[in-house]
Amino acid sequence: MPRLSILELGRVREGGDRRTALDEARELARQAEDWGYERFWIAEHHNMPAVTTAATSLVIAHVAAGTRRIRVGAGGVMLPNHAPYIIAEQFGTLATLFPGRIDLGLGRAPGTDQLTLRALRRPPGNSDNFPQDVQELQAWLAPVQPGQRIEAVPGSGTEVPLWILGSSLFGAQLAAELGLPYGFASHFAPQALDQALAIYRERFKPSPQLDKPxxxxxxxxxxxxxxxxxxxxxxxxxxxxxxxxxxxxxxxxxxxxxxxxxxxxxxxxxxxxxxxxxxxxxxxxxxxxxxxxxxxxxxxxxxxxxxxxxxxxxxxxxxxxxxxxxxx
Known part of the structure; x- marks a missing residue:
C-alpha cells in the first residue's frame, strides 16, 4: 500500500471562525502523526472566505510547532505569485526551525482569480516563467557558491526538498526533466492522471535530490x-x-x-x-x-x-x- 499523507486547506465552517480552523488543522496534524501519516501539506489559495491557508508558510510554522515528527510542507506554494528569493527565505527559515521536516511543493496556477492576482502585484502571464523560477529557487536553497553576492538567509544550504505539483502534462514533464518528485491533483482534476504519470515515469532523469520517479x-x-x-x-x-x-x-x-x-x-x-x-x-x-x-x-x-x-x-x-x- 502507498504511504499516506494529508492535504489541508484550513476550512472555515458555518458557525465557526478562522482561528478555530487553523487550530483544528494543527490538531489534525498532531493526531495524524500518531496514526502513521507521512506528511501534512498546506495549500495556497487566496480570496476564499472558507480557506485560511493563504499565508502558507505561516500556517506551516503553526502546524510544525504543534507536532513532533510528521513532515509539514506546502502543497503547494503557487510560485508565480512570489519572487523565488522570498520563498527561499521563508522555507529556509522553516527548515532551520524544523530541520528535516519541511517540504516545498510548487504549482504554477495562481490559486485565485485574476482580480486578486493583480492585488498580489504579479503579472497574469508570470506562470510562463515557472520552470526558470523553480530552478532559481533551487539555486537559492543550495550551498553558496564562490563569488555569490546574494544569499538567502536563512535558506542557502538548507536544500529543502522540492516537489512539482500539477493537474496537466506540463508539470509531469517538468518534474521528469528536473528529476523531482511529482504530485498530481486528481482530487479535483483527475482527467489527465494516467497520462501524466506515464509521461513522468517514462521521461524521468535522475537528479541529486531523487534517483528514481x-x-x-x-x-x-x-x-x-x-x-x-x-x-x-x-x-x-x-x-x-x-x-x-x-x-x-x-x-x-x-x-x-x-x-x-x-x-x-x-x-x-x-x-x-x-x-x-x-x-x-x-x-x-x-x-x-x-x-x-x-x-x-x-x-x-x-x-x-x-x-x-x-x-x-x-x-x-x-x-x-x-x-x-x-x-x-
Missing part, C-alpha cells in the same frame, strides 16, 4: 462506519464544488440528506467530473477503492483530502483511512 496522487476519501453515512457526510464537499460554479463564496456547510435537492444537473455533471476519483463509504468500500487506485496508478504515496463539516467526524475519517491502509 516518486509519484504522489491526491484523492478525496470520506470514511464512516457505513456507506450511507459516508455519502451524507460527503455532501458538504459536493455543495462546496457546486458553490464554485455559482460564484458563491460560502463557508463549509453541514451535510444534507439529499444532494440532488441542492445542485442542478449541470452542477452535478461538473462536480462529478472533478470528483470522479473520490472514495466514499464504509470500511470495505474504502478498502476496495484505495486498493484499486493504488493498483491503477502505482502511486508511491496517496495524499488524502477528507473534507467534512464536523471536526470530530473528520478526525474519525482520517483515523479509519489509516487503519484501513495499514490492513492492506
Amino acid at each position: 516518486y509519484a504522489l496522487v491526491g484523492v478525496n476519501i470520506v470514511a464512516a462506519p457505513t456507506d450511507a453515512e459516508a455519502r451524507r457526510l460527503a455532501t458538504s464537499q459536493q455543495m462546496s464544488f457546486a458553490d464554485i460554479f455559482r460564484g458563491a463564496r460560502n463557508l463549509t456547510r453541514p451535510p444534507i440528506d439529499d444532494i440532488e435537492d441542492y445542485w442542478t444537473p449541470q452542477e452535478k455533471a461538473q462536480a462529478s467530473q472533478m470528483l470522479a476519483h473520490s472514495i466514499i463509504g464504509g470500511p470495505e468500500t474504502v478498502r476496495a477503492g484505495m486498493q484499486a487506485l493504488a493498483e491503477r496508478t502505482g502511486a508511491d504515496e496517496l495524499m488524502v483530502v477528507s473534507d467534512l463539516f464536523d471536526f470530530e467526524l473528520r478526525l474519525r475519517s482520517f483515523r479509519m483511512i489509516a487503519e484501513i491502509a495499514g490492513a492492506l
Whole structure:
C-alpha cells in the first residue's frame, strides 16, 4: 500500500471562525502523526472566505510547532505569485526551525482569480516563467557558491526538498526533466492522471535530490462506519464544488440528506467530473477503492483530502483511512 499523507486547506465552517480552523488543522496534524501519516501539506489559495491557508508558510510554522515528527510542507506554494528569493527565505527559515521536516511543493496556477492576482502585484502571464523560477529557487536553497553576492538567509544550504505539483502534462514533464518528485491533483482534476504519470515515469532523469520517479496522487476519501453515512457526510464537499460554479463564496456547510435537492444537473455533471476519483463509504468500500487506485496508478504515496463539516467526524475519517491502509 502507498504511504499516506494529508492535504489541508484550513476550512472555515458555518458557525465557526478562522482561528478555530487553523487550530483544528494543527490538531489534525498532531493526531495524524500518531496514526502513521507521512506528511501534512498546506495549500495556497487566496480570496476564499472558507480557506485560511493563504499565508502558507505561516500556517506551516503553526502546524510544525504543534507536532513532533510528521513532515509539514506546502502543497503547494503557487510560485508565480512570489519572487523565488522570498520563498527561499521563508522555507529556509522553516527548515532551520524544523530541520528535516519541511517540504516545498510548487504549482504554477495562481490559486485565485485574476482580480486578486493583480492585488498580489504579479503579472497574469508570470506562470510562463515557472520552470526558470523553480530552478532559481533551487539555486537559492543550495550551498553558496564562490563569488555569490546574494544569499538567502536563512535558506542557502538548507536544500529543502522540492516537489512539482500539477493537474496537466506540463508539470509531469517538468518534474521528469528536473528529476523531482511529482504530485498530481486528481482530487479535483483527475482527467489527465494516467497520462501524466506515464509521461513522468517514462521521461524521468535522475537528479541529486531523487534517483528514481516518486509519484504522489491526491484523492478525496470520506470514511464512516457505513456507506450511507459516508455519502451524507460527503455532501458538504459536493455543495462546496457546486458553490464554485455559482460564484458563491460560502463557508463549509453541514451535510444534507439529499444532494440532488441542492445542485442542478449541470452542477452535478461538473462536480462529478472533478470528483470522479473520490472514495466514499464504509470500511470495505474504502478498502476496495484505495486498493484499486493504488493498483491503477502505482502511486508511491496517496495524499488524502477528507473534507467534512464536523471536526470530530473528520478526525474519525482520517483515523479509519489509516487503519484501513495499514490492513492492506
